[in-house]
Amino acid sequence: MSEHFPKSPGWLDWCQNPSKPRFQLPAGSVDAHCHVFGPGERFPYAIERKYTPCDASKEQLFALRDHLGFERNVVVQATCHGADNRALVDACLSSGGKARGVATVKRNVSDQELDALHAAGIRGVRFNFVKRLVDFTPREELIEIAHRVAKLNWHVVVYFEAVDLPELWDFFSGLPTTVVIDHMGRPDVTQPVDGRDFELLVKFMREHANVWSKVSCPERLSATGKPALNGEQGAYQDVVPFARRLVETFPDRVLWGTDWPHPNLKNHMPDDGLLVDFIPRIATTPELQRKLLVDNPMRLYWGK
DSSP states (O other), X not given: OOTTSOOOTXXXXXOSSOOOOSSOOOTTOEEXXXXXXXXXXTSOOOTTOSOOOOOBOHHHHHXXXXXXXXSEEXXXXXXXXXXXXXXXXXXXXTTTTOEEEEEOOOTTOOHHHHHHHHHHTEEEEEEEOOXXXXXXXXXXXXXXXXXXXXXXXXXXXXXXXXGGHHHHHHHHHTOSSOEEEGGGGOOOTTSOTTSHHHHHHHHHHHHOTTEEEEOOOHHHHOSSOSOOTTOGGGTTGGGHHHHHHHHHHSTTSEEOOOOTTOTTOOSOOOOHHHHHHHHHHHSOSHHHHHIIIIIHHIIXXXXX
C-alpha cells in the first residue's frame, strides 16, 4: 500500500489465507459483488472520500476468484474512488471477459464516456444513500443519470439502510430500469424476519418486478459478531432467515457476492471460504443455487 494513502484508522486487512470452501460452487458461478482498490500509486483515491482502504488489486481479486471456485466477477465501484472508474475499467479489461462492472458517474459524463464504459464491460451504475459514506446528491441528478444509462440497458444498484426505505420508496419506484438492492437493504437482523422493516422490503420487491436484491454480506449484518473457531458452519446464523426468504420468494431476482476486500470492517475480517459455505444455508437446493450464482448474474451482466 502506498505511504501516500495510509488506510483509515482501525481498519482490518482482508484475509490473506482464506480457507477452501466445503461447498462446491456450480459450474459458471459468479461473484456478483466485489471491489478493487487502487493500488493507490497507480489509481489514486478520491480527494472527497470518507475512508481510505487497503490496496486490493485486480490480480489479488482474480486469484481469490480461482481459489474459491468462481468463474467470473462483478466488480462494483466503491466510494473511495468516487467517479474515477479507472481501476474498475482496468480490472474488467484485464479479465479476459470474466468480469463486468458497476460504475459511479456524475451528471456531466458524456455519451462517449458512457459508450467507452459499456465497451469495457460496465453494465450498471451505483447510487449510494448511506449517509456516513457519501455526500448528498440531488435526486433530480440521479434520475437524469438513470434515464441515460437505461438507454444502454444498464441497471441501477442502490445502497441504503432499511430505516430509509420509506423515504426512498417513491424515488426507487420511478427509476426507469432494473434496480438492484445492495445487501438486502441492510436489515436489522435482531428483529423478526416478518417484522415491519423487512416486510416492507419484501412488499417493495413484490410490487416492483424490476427490483432485485443481493443476499450478501452476512458479516456486516450479523449481530453475533465474529464466528467461533469451532462453529464456522453455523456462522452468521441470524442472517440466514432473511437471505433465505428472499432467495425462496424471488429466486429469479437475487444475486450473491463476497464483498471482497470487505471495506469498513473493524470488528472482524471474514474468511472468504466460510462466506462461500454460507450459500447452501440460504439457497438450499441445487436449482436455487444455480439461479443465485449462475443464471441470474449471467442474465443481468452477460446477457446484453
